[in-house]
Amino acid sequence: MARGNFRRDFTPDFDPDCGDSALTSARQDIVIGRWQGLRELLRSTGPDWPVRGHRVRLLAQACASSSTVESWLAAEPHSGDALVLRAATETARAFNVAISAGRGVPIDTRRIDTAVLSCLKAADSYPDDPTPWISLISVARLYPKGVRRQELGRWWDELHGRDPYSVEGHLQVLHYYSSRWHGTHGLMYDFARDAAGVAPSGCPLPVLVQYARVEEFRFALDAAKGQHASMGIGQHWSNDGAVSDVRRTWERWIMGRAANDVAPVELRDLNYLAHAACQAGVHDIAAALFRMLGHRATRAPWVYTGDPDKQFVKWHREVGVRG
16 A cells, blocks of 8 residues: 555644543643632542543642642532542652652652551542542552552452442552562563453453553663663563453453443553554554544553654554554
8 A cells, every 4th residue: 555645744642631621621720729620520520430530640640739639628628529639649749759759769658658648538538439549559659668468458459349440440559569569570460360351341451461561661671771772571562472462452342342432531541552552563453443542642651662752653654544
Protein backbone atom coordinates (compact mmCIF):
# COMPACT_ATOMS: atom_id res chain seq x y z
CA MET A 1 0.00 0.00 0.00
CA ALA A 2 1.38 3.38 -0.94
CA ARG A 3 2.74 5.51 1.86
CA GLY A 4 0.69 8.38 0.47
CA ASN A 5 -2.50 6.72 1.63
CA PHE A 6 -1.60 7.61 5.20
CA ARG A 7 -1.94 11.03 6.74
CA ARG A 8 1.35 12.75 7.39
CA ASP A 9 -0.15 15.28 9.80
CA PHE A 10 -1.50 12.78 12.33
CA THR A 11 -1.15 14.29 15.80
CA PRO A 12 -1.93 12.41 19.02
CA ASP A 13 -3.97 14.11 21.71
CA PHE A 14 -2.39 13.71 25.14
CA ASP A 15 -5.30 15.19 27.06
CA PRO A 16 -4.38 14.75 30.76
CA ASP A 17 -8.07 14.28 31.56
CA CYS A 18 -8.49 11.58 28.88
CA GLY A 19 -11.42 13.41 27.27
CA ASP A 20 -13.39 13.82 30.52
CA SER A 21 -14.69 17.36 29.94
CA ALA A 22 -16.40 17.57 33.34
CA LEU A 23 -13.09 16.72 35.00
CA THR A 24 -11.31 19.34 32.91
CA SER A 25 -13.77 21.98 34.07
CA ALA A 26 -13.30 21.01 37.72
CA ARG A 27 -9.52 21.08 37.40
CA GLN A 28 -9.73 24.60 36.00
CA ASP A 29 -11.58 25.57 39.18
CA ILE A 30 -8.61 24.38 41.23
CA VAL A 31 -6.40 26.96 39.52
CA ILE A 32 -8.56 29.79 40.84
CA GLY A 33 -9.07 28.14 44.24
CA ARG A 34 -12.76 27.42 43.71
CA TRP A 35 -13.72 24.18 45.47
CA GLN A 36 -17.42 24.16 44.56
CA GLY A 37 -16.65 22.65 41.16
CA LEU A 38 -14.96 19.70 42.85
CA ARG A 39 -17.99 19.13 45.04
CA GLU A 40 -20.35 19.25 42.07
CA LEU A 41 -18.21 16.82 40.05
CA LEU A 42 -17.85 14.19 42.76
CA ARG A 43 -21.48 14.50 43.79
CA SER A 44 -22.61 13.94 40.21
CA THR A 45 -20.21 11.01 39.78
CA GLY A 46 -21.86 9.11 42.61
CA PRO A 47 -20.97 5.44 43.19
CA ASP A 48 -19.59 4.77 39.71
CA TRP A 49 -16.36 3.56 41.35
CA PRO A 50 -14.08 3.31 38.29
CA VAL A 51 -15.02 6.81 37.13
CA ARG A 52 -14.86 8.19 40.66
CA GLY A 53 -11.40 6.70 41.18
CA HIS A 54 -10.17 8.10 37.86
CA ARG A 55 -11.47 11.56 38.70
CA VAL A 56 -10.21 11.58 42.28
CA ARG A 57 -6.73 10.46 41.19
CA LEU A 58 -6.38 13.23 38.61
CA LEU A 59 -7.99 15.88 40.83
CA ALA A 60 -5.57 14.96 43.61
CA GLN A 61 -2.58 15.53 41.34
CA ALA A 62 -3.89 19.02 40.62
CA CYS A 63 -4.81 19.72 44.26
CA ALA A 64 -1.39 18.64 45.56
CA SER A 65 0.16 22.04 44.84
CA SER A 66 -2.79 24.10 46.03
CA SER A 67 -4.92 24.58 49.15
CA THR A 68 -8.25 24.10 47.37
CA VAL A 69 -9.15 20.83 49.08
CA GLU A 70 -8.30 22.38 52.47
CA SER A 71 -10.62 25.29 51.65
CA TRP A 72 -13.38 22.81 50.86
CA LEU A 73 -12.84 21.00 54.15
CA ALA A 74 -12.84 24.28 56.07
CA ALA A 75 -16.28 25.02 54.62
CA GLU A 76 -17.61 21.44 54.88
CA PRO A 77 -15.49 19.53 57.43
CA HIS A 78 -17.71 16.45 57.39
CA SER A 79 -18.01 16.05 53.62
CA GLY A 80 -17.17 12.48 52.64
CA ASP A 81 -16.23 13.58 49.13
CA ALA A 82 -13.87 16.26 50.47
CA LEU A 83 -12.22 13.81 52.86
CA VAL A 84 -11.76 11.22 50.10
CA LEU A 85 -10.16 13.84 47.85
CA ARG A 86 -7.96 15.11 50.68
CA ALA A 87 -6.70 11.54 51.30
CA ALA A 88 -5.78 11.16 47.63
CA THR A 89 -4.19 14.62 47.66
CA GLU A 90 -2.03 13.79 50.69
CA THR A 91 -0.99 10.62 48.89
CA ALA A 92 -0.03 12.62 45.79
CA ARG A 93 1.92 15.08 47.96
CA ALA A 94 3.85 12.26 49.60
CA PHE A 95 4.80 10.87 46.18
CA ASN A 96 5.85 14.35 45.02
CA VAL A 97 8.21 14.57 48.02
CA ALA A 98 9.61 11.12 47.20
CA ILE A 99 10.12 12.04 43.53
CA SER A 100 11.95 15.24 44.54
CA ALA A 101 14.16 13.28 46.95
CA GLY A 102 15.15 10.81 44.25
CA ARG A 103 14.77 7.07 43.89
CA GLY A 104 16.03 5.11 46.90
CA VAL A 105 16.15 8.15 49.19
CA PRO A 106 13.75 7.64 52.12
CA ILE A 107 11.41 10.48 53.02
CA ASP A 108 10.18 11.53 56.46
CA THR A 109 7.78 8.80 57.54
CA ARG A 110 5.62 11.45 59.19
CA ARG A 111 4.66 12.61 55.71
CA ILE A 112 3.57 9.06 54.86
CA ASP A 113 1.78 8.69 58.21
CA THR A 114 -0.19 11.86 57.49
CA ALA A 115 -1.43 10.40 54.20
CA VAL A 116 -2.29 7.06 55.84
CA LEU A 117 -4.32 8.75 58.57
CA SER A 118 -6.13 10.83 55.95
CA CYS A 119 -6.99 7.65 54.05
CA LEU A 120 -8.35 5.92 57.16
CA LYS A 121 -10.41 8.97 58.08
CA ALA A 122 -11.83 9.14 54.55
CA ALA A 123 -12.68 5.44 54.67
CA ASP A 124 -14.62 6.01 57.89
CA SER A 125 -16.44 9.00 56.45
CA TYR A 126 -17.52 7.24 53.22
CA PRO A 127 -17.74 3.52 54.12
CA ASP A 128 -18.92 2.30 50.70
CA ASP A 129 -16.16 3.99 48.69
CA PRO A 130 -13.17 1.87 47.61
CA THR A 131 -11.16 4.97 46.66
CA PRO A 132 -9.55 5.65 50.09
CA TRP A 133 -8.34 2.04 50.20
CA ILE A 134 -6.73 2.50 46.78
CA SER A 135 -4.92 5.59 48.10
CA LEU A 136 -3.89 3.69 51.22
CA ILE A 137 -2.34 0.78 49.32
CA SER A 138 -0.63 3.26 47.01
CA VAL A 139 1.04 5.32 49.75
CA ALA A 140 2.09 2.16 51.64
CA ARG A 141 4.79 1.69 48.97
CA LEU A 142 6.63 4.72 50.33
CA TYR A 143 7.46 3.15 53.69
CA PRO A 144 11.10 1.99 53.38
CA LYS A 145 10.16 -1.58 54.29
CA GLY A 146 6.55 -1.45 53.18
CA VAL A 147 3.87 -2.56 55.63
CA ARG A 148 3.22 -5.87 57.36
CA ARG A 149 1.73 -8.50 55.06
CA GLN A 150 -1.32 -8.86 57.31
CA GLU A 151 -1.96 -5.13 57.17
CA LEU A 152 -1.70 -4.99 53.40
CA GLY A 153 -3.96 -8.02 53.19
CA ARG A 154 -6.57 -6.38 55.38
CA TRP A 155 -6.53 -3.22 53.27
CA TRP A 156 -6.80 -5.30 50.13
CA ASP A 157 -9.78 -7.18 51.54
CA GLU A 158 -11.51 -3.85 52.29
CA LEU A 159 -10.88 -2.64 48.73
CA HIS A 160 -11.77 -5.93 47.07
CA GLY A 161 -15.00 -6.19 49.01
CA ARG A 162 -16.13 -2.81 47.70
CA ASP A 163 -14.95 -3.13 44.08
CA PRO A 164 -13.62 -6.60 43.21
CA TYR A 165 -12.67 -5.69 39.63
CA SER A 166 -11.03 -2.33 40.31
CA VAL A 167 -8.20 -1.92 37.79
CA GLU A 168 -6.65 0.95 39.75
CA GLY A 169 -6.84 -1.00 43.00
CA HIS A 170 -5.22 -4.06 41.45
CA LEU A 171 -2.63 -1.83 39.81
CA GLN A 172 -1.55 -0.34 43.15
CA VAL A 173 -1.08 -3.83 44.60
CA LEU A 174 0.87 -4.82 41.46
CA HIS A 175 3.20 -1.85 41.96
CA TYR A 176 3.66 -2.78 45.63
CA TYR A 177 4.60 -6.36 44.70
CA SER A 178 7.00 -5.28 41.94
CA SER A 179 10.79 -5.49 42.22
CA ARG A 180 10.99 -1.71 42.10
CA TRP A 181 9.17 -1.61 45.44
CA HIS A 182 8.61 -4.44 47.91
CA GLY A 183 8.36 -7.66 45.88
CA THR A 184 9.77 -9.61 42.97
CA HIS A 185 9.02 -10.02 39.28
CA GLY A 186 7.55 -13.44 40.02
CA LEU A 187 5.25 -12.19 42.77
CA MET A 188 4.08 -9.33 40.56
CA TYR A 189 3.35 -11.55 37.54
CA ASP A 190 1.60 -14.14 39.70
CA PHE A 191 -0.69 -11.46 41.10
CA ALA A 192 -1.43 -10.06 37.63
CA ARG A 193 -2.16 -13.49 36.12
CA ASP A 194 -4.30 -14.59 39.06
CA ALA A 195 -6.41 -11.42 38.78
CA ALA A 196 -6.72 -11.83 35.01
CA GLY A 197 -7.71 -15.46 35.43
CA VAL A 198 -10.77 -14.73 37.57
CA ALA A 199 -11.92 -11.66 35.63
CA PRO A 200 -15.19 -12.04 33.71
CA SER A 201 -15.21 -11.61 29.95
CA GLY A 202 -15.05 -7.93 28.98
CA CYS A 203 -13.34 -6.91 32.24
CA PRO A 204 -10.06 -5.01 31.70
CA LEU A 205 -8.11 -6.82 34.45
CA PRO A 206 -6.15 -8.99 31.96
CA VAL A 207 -4.25 -5.83 30.97
CA LEU A 208 -2.48 -6.04 34.35
CA VAL A 209 -0.05 -8.44 32.67
CA GLN A 210 0.93 -5.64 30.26
CA TYR A 211 1.41 -3.28 33.21
CA ALA A 212 3.63 -5.91 34.83
CA ARG A 213 5.79 -6.15 31.71
CA VAL A 214 6.29 -2.38 31.78
CA GLU A 215 7.19 -2.56 35.49
CA GLU A 216 9.83 -5.21 34.76
CA PHE A 217 11.22 -3.00 31.98
CA ARG A 218 11.37 0.01 34.32
CA PHE A 219 13.26 -2.05 36.90
CA ALA A 220 15.83 -2.98 34.27
CA LEU A 221 16.00 0.65 33.13
CA ASP A 222 16.68 1.79 36.70
CA ALA A 223 19.42 -0.83 37.02
CA ALA A 224 21.00 0.39 33.77
CA LYS A 225 20.74 4.00 35.02
CA GLY A 226 18.50 4.94 32.11
CA GLN A 227 20.82 3.63 29.38
CA HIS A 228 18.59 1.59 27.07
CA ALA A 229 21.58 0.19 25.15
CA SER A 230 23.11 -1.43 28.25
CA MET A 231 19.94 -3.03 29.61
CA GLY A 232 20.47 -6.45 28.06
CA ILE A 233 16.86 -7.64 28.30
CA GLY A 234 16.78 -9.28 24.87
CA GLN A 235 13.30 -10.13 23.65
CA HIS A 236 11.55 -8.61 26.64
CA TRP A 237 8.67 -7.19 24.61
CA SER A 238 8.48 -9.77 21.83
CA ASN A 239 9.14 -13.24 23.28
CA ASP A 240 6.49 -15.91 22.80
CA GLY A 241 5.04 -15.27 26.25
CA ALA A 242 4.68 -11.55 25.60
CA VAL A 243 2.94 -12.20 22.28
CA SER A 244 0.58 -14.73 23.88
CA ASP A 245 -0.20 -12.29 26.68
CA VAL A 246 -1.20 -9.60 24.19
CA ARG A 247 -3.53 -11.94 22.31
CA ARG A 248 -5.00 -13.28 25.56
CA THR A 249 -5.75 -9.78 26.87
CA TRP A 250 -7.29 -8.83 23.54
CA GLU A 251 -9.55 -11.89 23.53
CA ARG A 252 -10.61 -11.76 27.17
CA TRP A 253 -11.01 -8.00 27.50
CA ILE A 254 -11.57 -6.30 24.16
CA MET A 255 -13.50 -9.08 22.43
CA GLY A 256 -15.76 -9.33 25.47
CA ARG A 257 -16.55 -5.62 25.73
CA ALA A 258 -20.16 -4.69 25.06
CA ALA A 259 -19.50 -1.02 24.31
CA ASN A 260 -17.96 0.34 21.13
CA ASP A 261 -17.03 3.71 22.63
CA VAL A 262 -13.89 4.18 24.72
CA ALA A 263 -14.58 5.80 28.10
CA PRO A 264 -11.98 8.17 29.62
CA VAL A 265 -11.34 5.70 32.44
CA GLU A 266 -10.29 3.03 29.87
CA LEU A 267 -7.88 5.18 27.90
CA ARG A 268 -4.69 4.48 29.84
CA ASP A 269 -5.36 0.72 29.87
CA LEU A 270 -5.94 0.70 26.10
CA ASN A 271 -2.68 2.58 25.57
CA TYR A 272 -0.83 -0.04 27.61
CA LEU A 273 -2.27 -2.82 25.47
CA ALA A 274 -1.59 -0.91 22.24
CA HIS A 275 2.01 -0.28 23.31
CA ALA A 276 2.47 -3.97 24.15
CA ALA A 277 0.96 -5.05 20.83
CA CYS A 278 3.29 -2.74 18.90
CA GLN A 279 6.39 -3.87 20.78
CA ALA A 280 5.41 -7.53 20.45
CA GLY A 281 4.89 -7.20 16.69
CA VAL A 282 1.21 -8.12 16.91
CA HIS A 283 0.27 -5.55 14.30
CA ASP A 284 -3.28 -6.75 13.62
CA ILE A 285 -4.24 -6.10 17.25
CA ALA A 286 -2.22 -2.89 17.40
CA ALA A 287 -4.01 -1.52 14.35
CA ALA A 288 -7.43 -2.37 15.78
CA LEU A 289 -6.52 -0.68 19.06
CA PHE A 290 -5.27 2.44 17.30
CA ARG A 291 -8.59 2.62 15.44
CA MET A 292 -10.40 2.45 18.79
CA LEU A 293 -8.16 5.13 20.26
CA GLY A 294 -8.23 7.55 17.34
CA HIS A 295 -6.03 10.49 18.35
CA ARG A 296 -6.38 9.84 22.09
CA ALA A 297 -3.15 8.91 23.84
CA THR A 298 -1.65 8.75 27.33
CA ARG A 299 2.02 9.48 27.92
CA ALA A 300 2.51 6.27 29.89
CA PRO A 301 3.63 3.72 28.84
CA TRP A 302 5.05 5.24 25.63
CA VAL A 303 7.30 7.55 27.65
CA TYR A 304 9.25 4.59 29.07
CA THR A 305 10.50 3.51 25.64
CA GLY A 306 11.17 6.89 24.05
CA ASP A 307 9.43 10.11 23.10
CA PRO A 308 5.70 9.37 23.50
CA ASP A 309 4.55 11.68 20.70
CA LYS A 310 7.02 10.31 18.15
CA GLN A 311 6.37 6.70 19.16
CA PHE A 312 2.60 6.98 18.92
CA VAL A 313 2.85 8.52 15.45
CA LYS A 314 5.49 6.05 14.29
CA TRP A 315 3.61 2.95 15.36
CA HIS A 316 0.31 4.34 14.12
CA ARG A 317 1.89 4.56 10.68
CA GLU A 318 3.85 1.29 10.84
CA VAL A 319 0.92 -0.90 11.73
CA GLY A 320 -1.02 0.55 8.78
CA VAL A 321 -3.71 2.73 10.32
CA ARG A 322 -5.23 5.27 7.93
CA GLY A 323 -6.30 8.75 8.99
